[in-house]
Amino acid sequence: MNTTHLSNSTPTSIDAPLLKVVGVNLLIWLGISTLGSAGRYHDILRHGGYLPYLGLWLTGVNALTMLFFISTGLYIFLQKNPEKIATTGHVIRLYVLLVLTFFPLHVLYSTIVPTWLNTPGPHTLDSLWSEFIHNNSFTWFIEFCWFTGTFTAVIAIRIWYIGQARNATLQQTQTAYLQLELALEQQRLQSLKQQLEPHFIFNALNAISALVRTNEKSVALVGIQKLSDLLSYALRASNRDWGSFKDELDFIRDYLALQQLRYGGRLEVSIHGDVPAILHGDCLPLLLQPLIENALRHDLDCHKGKSKIDVLLSLNQDQSQITIQINNQIQSKAKKNPGLGLGLSQTRLRLELMYEGKASMHIKEGAQDFSVVITIPSYRPDQADDML
Template sequence: MKDRSQPAPIAPVSAARTIALALLLWTAISMLGALQTYSDNLRGGIDSHYPALLATWFLEYAVPLIVLSAGLSLALSRWPGLTERPRHVFALFLGLVLVFQPAQWTWMAWMRGYLDIASLGDVWQLLRKMLLVGWFSATGTFAAVLALHTWRRARERELAWQRSQTDMLHLRLALEEQRMLALRAQLEPHFLFNALNAISALVRGGDTALALGGIGRLSELLRYALAASTRSSSTVAEELDFVRGYLDLQRLRYGERLQVRIEGDGPLLHDAACPPLLLQPLIENALRHDLDCRAGPGDIRLSFAQMGNALAIRVTNPAGPGTPANPGAGLGLANTRERLRLMHPGASLQAGLQGERFVAEVRLPLAGED
């Protein structure tokens, strides 16, 4: 089993790239520094050679800082958690002060020929001479590497968060699509079951001719339902045509008792998008709680009206004293409400008693409206 406490190995390409970048950066800085020194010498009348100045700059100043920047970068790549806590950063800074800085002074003193020490006094003089040499460049390099590492870590976290949000969005969309398909799978057999019930009632009553006509009408409705099941949306005008065919089929069962008044049918319905098979469950619910619950002719009303930026669709039917307080809690209306929510966050279905009538009202945002 892999030991998770061990640091991950550094990829060779990554380590080589880090060292190469540090080498290029400090070589460029050495070239600029040597050029500045050469220019100052010219203005001061001092004879100097640029290649020699460049070699001095690179060997005395750049080499230690190349070691610092590359080594610190590689260490942070291998142990990225070193900057997560303040005490770890402080420990790194102590290493800079107690280990790297004396090593840098020793290197520069050796390059300048200052290591000819004969007494403790010579050591003290060397320490005073080298005390501030390279201090600002070393601490600046240290701070820059830590800042770059912190920025990279923050960027990685941000990208990881964005990827997780994108993955969650894709997953949610996939789940919503599956829920929509499941709702359709529930709705279509439910509609078919009720339509077959209407035809079977005619067969039991001996109305063979009417039953055959109902089968023909049912085949037309099923063709539309199958076509609609492959689409994500329809128009209210198409759904109204489907409902008229559905009512013709139900009229074979109920006869003259089935009375449905449709108001507000106009051009607006051709532009209003809606889920497929939207109106049929509303009409079916009205039939079930009107004609199936009482004798005499029905009184179902279907109306369309523009209300601001939405199309309001109302299906109402009488609700007698014995009508349940919420007769719209069945499968048809529950599925319709969920399908509306999935189609558009601004779409809704409200159902309940209003006086002596049960009202189911759909609000559909019109095209171009959020």
């Protein structure tokens, strides 16, 4: 037989207090008795007879008294011991036990004893036993149906309560898990920002120091001013999760202007596709700078010749996605810098965290060029849904 496992414990907030269980059961059985007595009273009047309604009602209450005690006791017992209905086998064993013990007591109290007391003659144990074994089989069947229905109703209610408790516990667990996931993601994102800012500052200061070492003091002073502007943007960006493409591209132009003070005519830059529809889109602050820095690190830092960086921006047909492609040349004979640096790995992780799988990043490396292609939604996820 297949078994359905239920929770072995139920939160106290789900379980009803003892007095409430007794009160609700009492109201239910009094209601059943009242309705049943009203039906019998109506039938008697319709056939021309008469019996006091109060007497019929009291008789009905007495007939259902044992069912009240059985349902109340069973409910309280299962409330304290939910493991007793943990499987189908447990339920069957409990039912058989109650049929062998409480069901005969119910029949004895509700039908046999009243009939025996109303029977003329001596009221002895022998006469009571005779009444018990010769009782109408249909009466036994009706009482068995009442008993089974009561048992089934109590079991169903307790299983429902246990299911509610399990759902409440599951929802609480899922909520706690999601809150923990959110806290961890926020912590990871903050860690990325904390890594990104020192990395950017370190490389920018290297550019200024290179100018100082070449005794280009006036150019170095211009570089320091530009660095001040860049740091101002970086500090503002560190306090927010989103910015505009316009701000990001303005920052990139200033950053490249600073780098051109260092590299001079060796560095050629072109930015295409910065149309209004893209400039008004949302962008992660400092998204492009690590990629530009990566291009410089693995190209111009590796040789003395010229090189070019191309930044290409484009929209898909429905303008829901922006593609960013950053290309830089590679000198095949130049000595390579080790590793890929922090820029690429950090950018990929930021995209995963902030766009929740709706962004992509691909790296293409050829014999003479290197490119990074990023595709992101035109607007950050929370605004993109509102615009549909």
